[in-house]
Structures are given as C-alpha cells and as structure tokens.
Amino acid sequence: MTEPLLKMRGVEIEGRSDETWNPIINGVDLTLQRGEVLGLIGESGAGKSTMGLAAMGYTRDGVRISGGSVEFDGIDLLTASAAVKRDLLGKRIAYVAQSAAASFNPAHRLIDQHVEAPMQHGVMDRSESEEDGMELYRKLRLPNPDEIGFRYPHQVSGGQLQRAMTAMAMSCRPDLIIFDEPTTALDVTTQIEVLSAIRDIVTQFRTAAIYITHDLAVVAQMSDRIKVLLKGDEVETSDTRTMLDAPTQEYTKSLWAVRSFERPKKPAIATGAVPLVSIKNVDASYGTAKVLHDVSFDMHAGRTVAVVGESGSGKSTTARCITGLLPPTAGQILLEGETLPANYKKRSKDQLRQVQMIYQMADTALNPRMSIGQIIARPVQFYLGLTGAEKRKRVDQLLEQIELEPTEYYNRLPSELSGGQKQRIGIARALAAEPKFIICDEVTSALDQLVAEGILRLLADLQDDLGLTYMFITHDLATVRAIADEVVVMKDGRVVEQGPKAEMFKPPHHAYTDLLLSSVPEMDPDWLTNLLEERGVDNIGDAAVGKM
C-alpha cells in the first residue's frame, strides 16, 4: 500500500477555560489515503471540527495541540514553520466551512475571493483563475456560472454560497479538503443539490476529503469510511457499509436507533368537533412585503400538528400571527371557537395564558442573568398569581415534570446548563402558564439527535399527561414522522397540502410535498445515487435555478 496522504497519530488537543487546559481530543489516530473520503461523525462537543482543523495544523484561539503528530504528505504540520504551513493551506489543503454566509468576506465579490488563493500561492494568474472559477461554478451546477462570481455574498442564496465555497476550496486543486458540516444550515431540498455537487467534484478530481457532520444519513452518502467520535475519543472506524449494517459498539448502535422513535397513531378526529385553534384565511405582511397568503388550518385538542416547509415558507410567521405578535392583515385566529383579538396587547390575560411558545434557540430565549427558578417562577406568578411557598412548590413540580432535579437546578444560571437542559427549561416556562396550546418553533433543530429525541419523548409524555395541543414547526421530516398527528405543508406563504400524517407520507401527494419527502437523506449509502438517477441530474440543476 502507498504512503497515506494524511497520517494523524495519537493527537491530543486541549482547550482553555477558566485558566486551565481541558482535554478535547484524547489521542485519536486518523489515516487518509489519496482520493479517499472519510466521514467524521459524533454529537456536538465530540471534537469533530477541532479534529478537522487539526488535520490542517490549525487550532482556534484558546485551543492547542498538546501531543501526537499530524503528517501531511511527509510534512509534519505540528513542527512546520508558519510560512511552510501557509504555503500548504489553500493550495494543497483546503477548508469548506459550515456557514458559507459567514465564511465569505462580505466586503468582496465571490470571484475576488475565489482567485485569491491561486494568485497568492502563485498557481495561476488572475484571468486564468477567473476562467477556472467559472468552469468550477458550471461543474457545481450554479446558475449563471459566468456571472454569479461578480456578485457579493449577500446577493447569493445559502445553497449557492455553499457550492461557491466548494469551488473556492477547489481553486488550487488541493489534495485534501476538510468539509465541516457544509449542509447543516441548509434546507433538505437545497442540501441534495450541494451534496451531489460536492460528491461529483470530489470524485472527478480524486480529491481526498474529511467530511464532518452529525447527520448519519448524509455521511452514508458521502464517505468511503466512517469514524465515530464521542467526547474526544474514537468509538470505532470502518467502511461505510459495514458501519451501517453491523456497528459493533453500543454507542454507534444507539446513534442508529434514534430514528426508530415513533408515536402510536391517535384515533381520528370526531366529526363536528370544535378545533382548539383555528386559523381562517389569514394574510400577513412585513411592511409592504406580503408573506402569508390565505392560510387556513385547524388544530384539534390533544393532537400535534406539524407545520413543515423550507426556510422562508411562512411557518414562523404563522406562529407570530397566532400569538398576536404580528397582527394579520386579513383573516381570523379562533381559540375554542372564539375569535382572538389580532394584536396580543388587546388579548385578555387568560387568552394570553392559553397560547405559549417554545423557541428554537434556547440559548437566546432564556434571560442569562436570571436563575432557572426565577425564569420559571415569573409566568407562575404572572398568570396564576401564586407567591411565596406556593410559587416555589409549583416551580419544583414543573422542574420534576421536565425531569430535572429541583434542588439541584433551582439556583443555577442558564449558562451552566447543556443545550438539551436549556430547551427543557423553555418547555417548563411554557408549561408554567398552564396553557392548552403550545407552539414549538424548531425546538429540536439546534440539538444533537440523541438529545433531540429526549426532548421529543418528553413533549409526547407531557401531551399524554396534560392533554396539550402542539403546533410543531419544523423542516425536519424525521421529526414529523416521529411525533405528528396531522401535517401542514407550507411553501412561499401558502398551505400547499394538509391532512393526517399517514396520508401525507403515502402517495400520491402534491409535487412539492413529494420533493420535500424524497429529499430527506436515508441511511442507505446508495440513496443519493438512486435518487439522482430517478430525478435525472439536469432536473436538480433546473430545480436549483428555478428556486433562486
């Protein structure tokens, strides 16, 4: 066997917090052959990105490589001088970041950023590199490849930027590219376009790659081999098919098992029952831009209605209309058959109490200066008028309901909690008002799969115990499958299809629902290949052009 392209041995990495160095990676090995794609998976905090950056001999501020070796094509990156490393970076090792929107410099045009590395590294001159860039844009199926490079990053959509960034990484034809969660921030339909474009170009130029992600189905499409990390340790490594069919470690099996959670089917809604919340012909605008067009659907007591669609489809706007934060320009919101005032300021305290909300970013939705006890106690006091010992008792009860020990968590600050725990506090705060109806806005999309599953199970249990009704906003169809009773599909501010879950997942459906459903990656490593054949590659390119 030939000498591997990248050889990392016993890599140890530490991060500084509060003046002490804590381990992030504890002696992990990694070997990558030329032209090979290695998938690196694990939950957040597993050290995937840190490991990926270490493969470039790079660490972020406050992080250091404290042991082991990183050898790229015979060059030891840990002892190499800064100048030697600078010569490799961009030219022979390239990086594709998670958020292309944040990783492109807002002050320069795409093509200027594209040609920077080839020009500075002396690989090509400007005109050669510009032409090559347009060629790469074409290969990556970007619309208007000859013209798109002359735009600024803010003028280009997220999916397009992600492909332009892949093109930029390719600009010097590197031997190795590190892909750091390149599709995590994208909608499912856009994700497919980016995935297939990346896969094609990596195969075409026989570029080796490390593909970092937390999405198992995605990694199954992209990689030859998979390495699983857990809290800075390697769990196991094997080729993709073996890993999917026969994982040997318990942890890997548990990752695979997450997708099996599903709620039992509820009985059909009685005919003539008054819906708990009813949205009737609602239009809404931001300024002069109309964003909701004649949206109508019902939500019945004790059930979960999933509202799905891509970003910008009007899901969250509908939620804002229901809460009264954004008064609709036309139409009505009914609660138990009674019309709610359009503006929340005109609603009675009891009406306000009945509709509560849980947010996507638990981080920003909790006041960082208030303790957990205070956060939950506020709605208890405001809506129910409880004070003193009674208030404390109710808060303790709520903490128990979300499976957090009251004595341990009551006085803690949000910053001392993990992402999943923070989301639980968000749930407790919504429950504190004793509502009938809770809007869950992408509550699991910022969480790892295992943690997200815990939250879904908790919400399901609470629904059974308290008879709650959920409006569940999500773009993740796996979540829909797990917990929804009814599904509403939205696109461009309109409801395109609605009905019971079983019917929605059964053909025939609306063309858009079909596109959404078929775009959800599956664990089968051949899924992407088959899907592309089915749709025809040109078709995907056209879909991309049409969407932009």
Place this chain on the structure above:
Amino acid sequence: MHTVLKIILQRLALGLITLLIVSVVIFVAVNMLPGDFAQAILGQGATEESVAAIRRDLGLDQPLVTRYFGWLAGVVQGDFGSSFASANAASFSGTSSGVTTVAQQIAPRFANTMFLAAVTAAFAVPLAVGLGVLAALYRNSVFDRAANIFTLTSISSPEFFLAYVLILFLAVLNPIFPSLSNIYDGMAFSERLNKSMLPALVLTLVVTAHMMRMTRAAIINLLASPYIEMARLKGMSPMRVIVKHALPNALAPIINVVALNLAYLITGVVVVEVVFVYPGIGQLFVDSVKTRDIPVVQACCMIFAAAYILLNLTADIMSILSNPRLRHPK
C-alpha cells in the same frame, strides 16, 4: 443606488433641522450672557442714556424673538450681520465705510483654521490608521503596548503642556520650526506650512490616540469572524488577512471616529491657537465673547455646529457606502 440616495437625502434633511434647533439654542444662550455689548464697551462709568443709545443703534432694545427672526432671515440669505465692534467704531468716526460684516471678519480666520485642520488631518489620519493596523497585527506585543502607552500619554496631557514641550524641543533647543505661527494673507505655501507645523504636530498628538485605538479595536473585533478564519485557512499572510479581509469590514466605526476628531480640529483648537498665536477662528471667538460682540459669537457658533453636523453626516454617508449590502442591493 436608489436606497442609498434616499438615506442620504433623509440625513441631509435631519442635519438641517438639527442646525435650526442649534441656532435657537445658540441665540438664547448667547443672550443669557450677563451684560451686553453696550455695557462692555462703555465700562462702569457709563450713563444710562449712552448705554441706551448704543442699544438702540444696534437694535438690542428689540424683544428677543424679533431679534432672532431678523437674524435668522439674514443668516438664511448668507448675511451674518455686522460686527458690533466695527459698527461702533464707524459711528464714532462718523463714516459708514469702516463697517465690516461678520462674514468679512470670519472668512480669513476660518480659512486659517481649515488650513491647520487639513495639515493635521493629513498627518494624523494615515498615522492613526497605520498604527492601529500594526497594533492589531502585533497585538499584545511590545510594539502594541508601546503604541498604546505613547498615544494614551499624549491624549491625557493638556494641550498647552504638549505645546510647550514641543516648543522647547523643536523651537528653542533645536530651532527647527518657528514657535510663533503668525501667518498672514499672501504668504507662500511652504512658509505657511512651516509656520503651522508646531500647532499641527500638537493637534496630531491629541487626536491620534482615539483614532488609532478605534482602528485597533474594530479590527480585533472582527478577527474571530468565520471569514477571517477562512482567509487564514487559505494560507494568507497575517498582514493580508488584516488589511484585505478585516479592514474593509471595520471601516464604518473608524470613519465615525475620524469624523469626530476632524470636527474637534475645527471647533476645539482655541488653546492651541492661543499658545502659538495662530490667527484662527478660535481666537476670534474668544475675543468676541469678551467684548460681547454677539453677531460674531453667533456666527462662530453656527460654523462650529455646521462643521460638526456636516462631518458627522459625511461619516454617516461614508459608512453607508462602505457597506456592500447597501451599495449593491439584491
């Protein structure tokens, strides 16, 4: 460009309104000064009648509101009125040819002040931005600390002290520059520059620190951005990362601080002008306040206010233009 134009017109309108409000404040404040021109010129032994006569001549006996609108009507037409002092001198000598308008009096002084500000800005702005970039590049190094200490020391010292120190070293011990900046009309440019050099240096020392620290902070603030990390991972040199990738995105706050300091160069130079006997608008202003020559005081105040508003407006517009999102809408 449509949106940018709209924003600029909006700001311009706001600037005019601000100026109008400022004019009211100035007019009222100046009239609340104890004593008036008549009392100041005639001294303590003046009779009631002579004071009243001068007041009548100058229109000081009119009610405040009438005087304000009369004055405003003149200002809008570019007429700041006549200086009390010259009008008085003319009436004593019985002729009217000696009356100088306020505009005539201020114009040369203002030109001098603008000259000094321009010379200072030509030194200070490139120096401050350059030092700021280097301090960001070598942050927490000896150079960074030294630059910080030096600029902070100079901004913390009183201006007259800095002025005397420079005079001592650059005029007395080593006679390189003249210590008196008595420039006049018709002076050759090079000589004018030579005579203005010491006050310009003092002002440079005063304004550099603020701009340099803002440049440094604005750049360092951006160094944690993903696109800076991207530039590093593309193998770009540290200097290129800062100048090409960080600086263009840090322009807005830097431009604002530069504008603020340039405004200071026009409105805050009284002490330096006095020390170097530089015939600028600051000296004229102080003299006019002493003699209660109200038309001149008001005109100076309006010029100061206009300079502030105009420079801030320019800064706003330039920050807007430095944002590609506004220059190139979707």
